[in-house]
Amino acid sequence: MKVSDGFWLNKPGYNVNYATQMYTVEADDSSVTVYATNQWIANRGMTLGGPMLTVRFTSTLENSIKVTIEHFKGALRKDPSFELFEDSAFKPVVRGSAEKGFELISGKTSVRIGAEKTGWNISYWYDGRLLTKQGWRTTSIVEEDDSLRNVSGGSETGKRFFSRSDNGDSTHIREMLGLSVGEYIYGFGEKFSSFVKNGQTVDVWNNDGGTCSEQSYKSIPFYVSSRSYGVFVNHPELVNFEVASETVSKVAFSVQGQRLEYFLFGGDTVADVISRYTDLTGKPALPPAYTFGLWLSTSFTTSYDEETVCSFIDEMERRDIPLEVFHFDCFWMKEFQWTSFEWDKDMFPDPKSMLARLKAKGLKICVWINPYVGQCAPVFDECMEKGFFIRNKDGSVFQCDMWQPGLAIIDFTNPEACRWFAGKIKALAEIGVDAVKTDFGERIPTDVVYSDGSDPFRMHNYYSYLYNKTVFEALTEVRGVNNACLFARSATAGGQRFPVHWGGDCFSNYESMWETLRGGLSLCLSGFGFFSHDISGFEATGSPDLYKRWTAFGLLSTHSRYHGNSSYRVPWNFDEESCDVSRHFVKLKGRLMPYLFRNAVLTHKTGVPMMRAMVVDFGYDRAALTVDTQYMLGDSLLVAPVFSEDGVCDFYLPEGGIWTDIQTGEELKGGSWYTKKYDYFGLPLYAKPCSIIVFGDFKRSVEYDYTDNMKVVIYGLEDGKSAETQVFDMNALLAAVIRAVRSGDTITVAVTGTDKPFTVESAQGLKIVIN
Numbered sequence: 001m002k003v004s005d006g007f008w009l010n011k012p013g014y015n016v017n018y019a020t021q022m023y024t025v026e027a028d029d030s031s032v033t034v035y036a037t038n039q040w041i042a043n044r045g046m047t048l049g050g051p052m053l054t055v056r057f058t059s060t061l062e063n064s065i066k067v068t069i070e071h072f073k074g075a076l077r078k079d080p081s082f083e084l085f086e087d088s089a090f091k092p093v094v095r096g097s098a099e100k101g102f103e104l105i106s107g108k109t110s111v112r113i114g115a116e117k118t119g120w121n122i123s124y125w126y127d128g129r130l131l132t133k134q135g136w137r138t139t140s141i142v143e144e145d146d147s148l149r150n151v152s153g154g155s156e157t158g159k160r161f162f163s164r165s166d167n168g169d170s171t172h173i174r175e176m177l178g179l180s181v182g183e184y185i186y187g188f189g190e191k192f193s194s195f196v197k198n199g200q201t202v203d204v205w206n207n208d209g210g211t212c213s214e215q216s217y218k219s220i221p222f223y224v225s226s227r228s229y230g231v232f233v234n235h236p237e238l239v240n241f242e243v244a245s246e247t248v249s250k251v252a253f254s255v256q257g258q259r260l261e262y263f264l265f266g267g268d269t270v271a272d273v274i275s276r277y278t279d280l281t282g283k284p285a286l287p288p289a290y291t292f293g294l295w296l297s298t299s300f301t302t303s304y305d306e307e308t309v310c311s312f313i314d315e316m317e318r319r320d321i322p323l324e325v326f327h328f329d330c331f332w333m334k335e336f337q338w339t340s341f342e343w344d345k346d347m348f349p350d351p352k353s354m355l356a357r358l359k360a361k362g363l364k365i366c367v368w369i370n371p372y373v374g375q376c377a378p379v380f381d382e383c384m385e386k387g388f389f390i391r392n393k394d395g396s397v398f399q400c401d402m403w404q405p406g407l408a409i410i411d412f413t414n415p416e417a418c419r420w421f422a423g424k425i426k427a428l429a430e431i432g433v434d435a436v437k438t439d440f441g442e443r444i445p446t447d448v449v450y451s452d453g454s455d456p457f458r459m460h461n462y463y464s465y466l467y468n469k470t471v472f473e474a475l476t477e478v479r480g481v482n483n484a485c486l487f488a489r490s491a492t493a494g495g496q497r498f499p500v501h502w503g504g505d506c507f508s509n510y511e512s513m514w515e516t517l518r519g520g521l522s523l524c525l526s527g528f529g530f531f532s533h534d535i536s537g538f539e540a541t542g543s544p545d546l547y548k549r550w551t552a553f554g555l556l557s558t559h560s561r562y563h564g565n566s567s568y569r570v571p572w573n574f575d576e577e578s579c580d581v582s583r584h585f586v587k588l589k590g591r592l593m594p595y596l597f598r599n600a601v602l603t604h605k606t607g608v609p610m611m612r613a614m615v616v617d618f619g620y621d622r623a624a625l626t627v628d629t630q631y632m633l634g635d636s637l638l639v640a641p642v643f644s645e646d647g648v649c650d651f652y653l654p655e656g657g658i659w660t661d662i663q664t665g666e667e668l669k670g671g672s673w674y675t676k677k678y679d680y681f682g683l684p685l686y687a688k689p690c691s692i693i694v695f696g697d698f699k700r701s702v703e704y705d706y707t708d709n710m711k712v713v714i715y716g717l718e719d720g721k722s723a724e725t726q727v728f729d730m731n732a733l734l735a736a737v738i739r740a741v742r743s744g745d746t747i748t749v750a751v752t753g754t755d756k757p758f759t760v761e762s763a764q765g766l767k768i769v770i771n
Contacts, residue, residue, distance in 0.1 A: 001142070001172060001174070001240045001242070001254050002201070002242060002245075002246045003016060003142055003174075003246075004246055004247065012145075013144060013145035014142060014143070014144055014145070015142070015143045015144075015145075016140050016141070016142050016143075016174075017038035017050070017051045017140060017141045017143075018038060018120070018136075018137050018138070018139065018140045019036035019037075019038070019053050019055070019120045019138070019139040019140065020036070020037060020038055020039055020040060020119065020120060021036065021037045021039070021040050021041055021117065021118070021119060021120070022034050022035075022036055022113075022114055022115070022116055022117065022118055022119070022120060022121070023035050023036065023037045023041055023052075023116070023117065024098075024116060025098045025101075025102065025113065025114075025115070025116040026098070027094050027096070027098075027102050028094070029091065029094060030058055030059075030091050030092055030094065031056055031057060031058035031092075031094070031104070032056070032057045032058075032094060032102045032104050032111075032113050033054065033055070033056045033057075034054075034055045034056075034057075034113060035052055035053075035054055036052065036053045036054075036055055036120060036139070037050070037052050038050050038051050038052065038053075038141075051071060051141050053069055053070070053071060053139060053141065054069070054070045054071075054073065055067065055068070055069050055070075055139065056068045056070075057104050057111050057113065058092065058104070059090065059092035059104065059106035059109075060086035060087055060088070060090055061085075061086060061087055061090060061106075061263075061276065061279055061280055062087075062090060062106055062107040062276075063106055063107040063108060063109040063126075063265060063266055063267065063272075063276050064106060064109065064263050064264065064265045064266075064276060064280065065104065065106060065109060065110075065111045065124060065263065065264045066261070066262075066263050067111075067175075067261065067262050067263070067264065068259070068260075068261045069139060069173050069175065069259065069260045069261070070258060070259050071141050071171065071173060071258040071259070072258040073258075075257060075258035075259060077259075078454075078455035078458055079452070079453075079454050079455065079458065080236060080413075080454050080455075080458055080459060080462045080466075081234075081236065081458075082234060082236055082281065082462075082465075082492075082493050082494055083281075083282070083465075083494055084234070084280050084281060085279065085280055085281070085282060086280065090106075092104050092105055092106040093105040093106075096113075098115065098116040099115055099116065100115055101113055101114050101115040101118075101121075107266075108126055108127040108266060109124070109125070109126050109131075109264075109265070109266035110124070110125045110126075111123070111124050111125075111264075112124075112125065119135070119136065120134065120135060120136065120138065120139065121134070121135055122134040122135075122139075124177075124229065124264055124266070125266070126228070126229065126266030126267065126268075127266075127268075130180075131225070131227055131228075131229040131264070131266055132177045132178050132179070132180075132225070132227075132229065132264075133177075133178045134175075134176065134177060134178065135178075137176075138175070138176035138177075138178075138250070139174070139175055139176065140173075140174050140176075141171065141172070141173060141174075142171070142172040142173075142174050142254065143170055143171050143172075144170045144171075144172070145170070146170050162400075162445045162446065162447050162448075163207075163443055163444055163445050163446050163460055164446050164447065165203070165205050165237075165238040165446070165457070165460070166238075166256070167237065167238075167256050167257075167446075167455075167457040169256040169257050171256070171257065171258060172254045172255065172256050172257075173254060173255060173257065173258065173259060173260035174252055174253070174254035174260075175252065175253055175254070175260060175262065176247065176250040176251070176252045177231065177250060177251050178249060178250050179198075179244055179249050179250060179251060180227060182226075182622075183225055183226055183227050184196045184197075184198060184225070184226040184615075184625055184626065185197045185198055185223050185224075185225055185226075185243050185244070185251060186223065186224050186225075186226075186521075186522060186525045186613065186615065187220065187222055187223040187224050187230075187522055187525045187526045188202045188204065188216075188219065188220060188221070188222070188223055188241065188522065188526065189204070189216050189218045189219045189220035189222075189491070189492075189522065189523055189526050190216050190217055190218040190219075190491075190501075190503065190504075190519040190520070190522060190523040190526075191214075191216055191518070191519060191522040192211045192212065192213070192214075192216075192515040192516075192518055192519045193214050193518070194518070194628075195518045195521060195522065195613070195626070195628035196625075196626050196628075197223065197243045198243055198244045199243065199244055199245050199248075200243050200245055201240070201241070201242055201243070201245050202240070202241040202243060203219075203238060203239075203240055203241075204219040204220065204221045204233075204238060204239040204240075204241070204461065205219055205238050205460065205461065206218070206219050206441075206442040206443075206444070206460065206461050206464060206490055206492065207442055207443065208440065208442045208443050208504075210504065210505045210506070210507075210539075211503060211504055211505065211506040211507070211512055211515040211516055211519060212506075212507065212512065212515060216519075217442050217489050217490050217491070217503075217504045218464075218489075218490060218491035218492070218495065218501065218523055218526075218528075219461055219492060220491070220492060220493050220523075220526040220527065221233035221234075221235060221239040221241075221253075221493060222277060222493060222526050222527065223241070223243075223251070223526075224270055224273050224274065224525055226270070226615060226619060226625050228266070228267050228268060228269055228270055228272065228273055228619060229264060229265060229266050229267065229273060230264070230265045230267075230273040230274070230276075230277050231251070231253075231262055231263070231264050231265075232262060232263045232265070232277055232280065232281070232493070233253055233255070233260070233261075233262045234261040234262060234263065235255045235260070235261070235458075236458045236459075236461050236462040236492060236493070237255065237256070237455070237457045237458040237460070237461070238255070238256070238457065238460075239253055239254070239255055240253065240254050240255075241253045263277075263280060265277055269616070269617075269619055270525070270615050270616045270619055271606075271608045271612075271616050271617065274525065274527060274607055274608055274609065274616070275606045275607045275608055277527050277607070278496065278527045278606075278607025279607070281493050281494045281496070281527060282494050282496065282497040283496075283497070283529075283604060283605070283606075283607045284496045284497060284499050284527075284528065284529035284530060284603055284604055284607065285472070285482070285484070285497055285498065285499055285604065286482045286600060286601060286603075286604035286732055287485050287499050287500055287530060287559070287600065288482060288483050288484075288485055288730075289593070289597055289702055289703050289730040290324050290325065290364050290434075290701070290702060290703050291324075291325070291364075291435065291485045291500065291559060292324075292558065292559065292560075292589070292593065292596055292597065292600070292702050293322065293323070293324025293325065293560075293586075293589075293590070293701065293702040294321070294322065294323050294324050294325070294555070294560050294561075294562070294582075294586050294589075295324065295325040295326075295327055295366065295487075295559070295560060295561035295562070295563075296312060296313075296316065296323055296325070296326055296327065296561075296562050296569075296570070297326075297327040297329055297561060297562060297563035297564075297569065298327065298328055298329045298331070298332075298568075299329060299563060299564045299565060299566070299567060299568055299569060300329050300330065300538070300563075300564065300565045300566070301331075301565055301566050302329075302331070302566065302567065302568060303331070304331065304347070305347040305348065306347070306348060306354050309326065309328075309358070310357075310358075312326075312568070312570050313326060313358070313361060313363065315570065315572065316570070317361070319571075319572070319579050319583065320583055321571070321579065321582050321583045321586055322586050322587065322590060322700045322701070322702075323363065324363070324364060324701065324702055325363065325364045325365070325366055325434070325435065325561075326358060326363050326364075326365060326366070327365075327366040327367070327368070327437060327487075327561065327563070328365070328366070328367045328368060329368045329437070329563070330368045330439075331344065331347075332344065332347075332348065332351075332367055332368065334346070336374055336376040336377075336404060336405060337374055337376050337377040337378065337404075338370065338372065338373075338374055338377070338403070338404050338407075339369045339370050339371070339372060339373055339374075339377070340373070340374075340377035340378055340379050341369070341379065341424040341427070341428065342377075342378060342379075351431065352431040352432065355431055355432030355433070356432060358432075359432055362700065362701060364434040364435065365432055365433050365434050365435070366433070366434065366435040366436065366437055366485075366487060367428060367433050367436060367437065368436075368437045368439055369425075369436055369437065369438060369439065369471070370403075370438070370439045370440035370441065371409060371410045371412070371421075371438075371440065371441055371463075371467050372403060372404060372407040372408070372409055372410075372440065373389070373404075373407060373408050373409075373410065374403075374404030374405060374406060374407045375399070375404075375405055375406025375407065375408070376404075376405065376406070377404075380408070383408070383410070383417070383420070384397055384408070386416065386417075386420070387411075387414060387416075387417075387451060388410060388411060388414060388416065388417035388420060388421075389408040389409060389410065389411055389417075390408070390409045390410075390411045390445065390448045390449070390450060391411075391448060391449045392447070392448060392449070393447065393448070393449055395449075398445055398448050402443070403440070409444065409445070410467075411450055411451050412463065412466035412467055412470055413450040413451050413452040413454050413459070413466070414450075414451040414452070417451075418466075418470050421470055421471075421474075422470055422471070422473065422474035422477075423474075425470075425471050425474035425475060426474050426475075426477060426478050429474070429475055429478035429479060430478060434479065434485070435475070435484075435485040435486065435487060436471050436475060436485075436486055436487070437486070437487035437488075438467060438468050438471050438486050438487070438488045438489070438490075439489050440489065440490065441463060441464045441467045441468075441489070441490035442464070442489070442490045444459065444460045444463040444464075446459075446460055461492040462492055463490075464488075464490035464491050464492050464495060465491070465492050465493075465494055465495055467490070468486055468488050468490070468491065468495060468498045469497075469498060471486060471498075472484050472486055472497075472498040482731070482732060485499070485500060486498050486499065486500060486501075487500055487501075487502055487532070487559075487561070488500070488501045488502070489501070489502060489504055491528070493527070495528070496527045496528040496529060496607075499528070499529060499530045500530045500531070500532055500558070500559045501523065501528055501530065501531060501532070502531070502532040502533055502534070502559070502561065503516045503519050503520055503523075503531070503532070503533040503534070504519075504538075505534075505538045505539060505565075506533065506534060506537050506538050506539070507537050507538070507539045507540060508536060508537030508538070508539060508540045508541055508542030508546060508564075509537065509542065509546065510546065510549075510643045510644065510645075512537055513537070513546070513549070513550055513553065513641070513643060514628075514629065514643055516533045517553070517628070517629070517631070517641065518628050520533065520557070520611060520631075521611075521612070521613040521628060521631060524609035524610075524611050524612050524613070525609070525612070525613055525615075525616070527607060527609075528609060529558075529600075529603035529604070529607065529608075529609045529610050530558040530559060530600070530603070530609075530610055530611065531557060531558055531559070531609075531611050532554075532557055532558065532559035532560065532561055533554065533557065533561075534561065534562075534563040534564060534569075535547075535550050535551055535553075535554035535555075535560065535561060535562045535563070535569065536550045536551070536562070536564065536569055536574075537550065537564070538563065538564055538565050539565055540565070541564065541566075541567045543574075544574040544575040544577070544578055545645050547569075547571070547574045547578050548574075548577065548578055548581040548680040549641065549642050549643070549680070550641075551571075551578070551581050551582050551585055552581070552585055552641065552642070552680070552683050553639075553641035553683075554585075555582075555585035555586060555588070555589045556585070556589070556633055556639045556641075556683075556685070557611060557633070558596075558600070558610050558611050558633070560586075560589065577680060580681075581680045581681060584681050587698060588663075589702075590696070590698030590699075590702050591695045591696055591698045592637075592693070592695065592696075593696050593698060593702050593704070593706060594694040594695065594696045594706035594707075594710055594727045595634060595636070595637070595693050595694050595695070595725075596610075596633075596634065597706065597728055597730070598634075598694075598725065598726055598727060598728050599633075599634030599635060601728045601732050602635070604732070610633070610634055611631055611632075611633055612631060612632050613627070613628070613631060613632075614627045614630065614631070614632065614652070614654065616632065617632055617635065617654075618654040618656075621654040621655050621656075621671070623652060623654070623655075623671075623673075624652060624654045627652050629641070629643065629650070629651070630651050630652070630684070632688075635688070635691075636687055636688045636691035636692075636693055636715075636725075637662070637685065637686070637687060637688070637693070638651075638653070638659065638684065638685070638686040638687075638688065639683070639684070639685055640683060640684035640685075641683060642678055642683050646677070647677045647678050647679065647680075648675060648676070648677050649675070649676060649677075649678060649683065649684055650673060650674070650675050651673070651674055651676075651684040652672070652673050652674075653668055653669070653670045653671070653672060653674065653686060654670050654671065655670045655671030656670050656671070656689055657669075657670055657688075657689025657690060657716050657718060658670070658689050658716040659686040659687065659688065659689060659716065660686060660687045660715045660716055660763045661684070661685060661686055661687075662685055662686070662687050662693065662713070662715075662763075663681075663682060663685055664682070665763060667716070667763075667764075668686070670689065687713075687715035687716065687763070688715070688716070689715070689716035689717075689718070690715075690716055690717050690718060690721055690723050691714075691715050691716065691723055691725075692712060692713070692714050692715070692723050692724070692725040692738055692740060693712075693713050693715065693725075694706070694710050694711070694712050694713075694725060694727055694738065695710065695711040695712075695713065696708075696709075696710055696711075697709035697710065703730055705729070705756070706727050706728070706729065706730075706735065707727050707729075707735045707736050707753075707754040707756045707758070708756045708757070709756070709757055709758065709759075710727065710736075710756070710758045710759075711758070711759050711760075711761065712738055712749070712751070712758060712759065712760045712761070713760075713761045713762075713763055714740050714747055714749070714760070714761070714762050714763065714764075714768075715763045715764075716763070716764070717740060717742045717747060717762070717764070717766075718742065719742050719743070719744060720742065720743070721741075721742060722739065722740060722741040722742070723739070723740050724737070724738065724739045724740070725737075725738050726738070727753075727754075734753060735753055735754055736751060736752065736753040736754040737751070737752045737753050738750070738751050742766070745766050745767055746766065746767045746768075746769055747762055747766050747767070747768055747769070748769045748771050749768060749769065749770055749771060750770075750771040751770070
């Protein structure tokens, strides 16, 4: 929230009380508490009134600092709250005294707190390196004059979802953390705005706004800094961030109410920070191996039946384009009846037999759902009578006509409603459905009542967590651990536990393709490990040129799906070359599965995203910090999509050795920008210096033995250096370890853990000795 009028003044209607004096500082064996007054206390008479902030510093996970700021301690604590994995047994180290100041130490991360009776002075450190700091006019209580506020929001019930973000509280707690010279800020979830967030106002509030606006399907109150620290604001309701946009030397964040809590994480790298953040909020589940293959959708508003579906599948087979998953979008159910969980019997008279026939072709099956139930749905009356819907304050069911006439919304705070919803998912899984696309869940109303009394403003974003958790756990119950997969659009903090997530409604042009990438990079910097998008764009129908360029981008994302709105996105609907391009990249991804699945396992274990911005791996290279037109796919492959009709692509190779194009073998020195022109079968796809990439013996399905006839290729290995990689099987068990050491013009390679045949090559043409 912007409250200042330049440097000296506040806007009319805002009263700001800053933490000014550290009047009293107390410590115990695991925390430090500061009682901060809003003025300098010169005598005891000045203590008779005025606000004071109680600020407590502690740590509940190594290398994190937990900060709790309170004004009125007796204010109500409302639910829901994020599900966090704090360690109750962890104890930070507290050193110092009230007279000289304290330091609270958690691993290598610490907070230094100034002495009692001095000015407000807080700083955060990692291994002796300053991360960020607070001082004069930072932490504050902001009170807003009610006469200047419009909190009524207007009533649009019956027209669209009523989701006013202002909960009516005129008090805000605001924190400010300093920015250093040259520091960049990233994250906040799936943000389609500029990748570097400096200069932006960010509202953490889910909305269904497409990819062309500042709105987000997945809003996460977490950001990371190029200085290798991160901040998570532990509030599911609206959190407002001013990222060097009001006070240009600071990141400010605020919430309505009397209390604000946040965690600060330190690390050696951005990857360390994300790993620690996901220690707190949860690691991504491991998607099944099959999900990394190609998904084909019916698209959104198209008409289809079993004959149409089979025609697509059979034509993909005839054209030798390996297909892994077929997705039924919304019209597997009858119009006006979403989400009834009942197949449209006019189009699919025997769905169980149909799914069996499709699965006999070697396919997995996905179906579309959302958490809304149209009034015409056969299940509507049951849900209404049993209290499964969110209600208005007068006790009636909340309904509107957006998306389906008279739709109501499932109340996932009601355990019976969750069991009912999960039962419908399990019934689908039992007849052959493998994955579920959990669409929508963003425009959740706030002028409503939940069955457990949850605060509707805190539920607005959190709803997506309960929705996706219910579906994911139902699939897990039927399919087993590491065999459940969503294709989710909405999310909040912790939602990374239920992959995969896709980028929502993008337009069919190059600008939107770039928006999609920016959104994905921001999401993955916010703790999400996997990312997908609608290949060739969702809205409208793009050109054959765009389809082919987006195919390369899509098949070199963690998850790959052809999907659109009103037209079928099969490649032959564009041109013959589109079929060739699709075949080429599907098979390339299939051969890369040993490498890709290893990185998926590492993402699951560490929380470091599989598809990630250059800053995650190359924070030491200043030129890499702002790059948003390329990414790393795993730890060793750089991908730069082509965003132009002329096939020209500008890309940056970070410093540190020789990079190798894995398709052409071209070697380029790192630390430079390059401009090259590519046909539809090429794009910058470079192996990192001193890396090993394992290619598999891919035939049709991405589910195969990754060690059998594997080809080990060693890239850019420098004299006297070594490289190592691993291969995991589809159960995430270690299947092989490969280590290479270069001495002169010879590379000695050791492969352990497998007795299957394999080959080893050096991209540099050096001599290979198998040890």
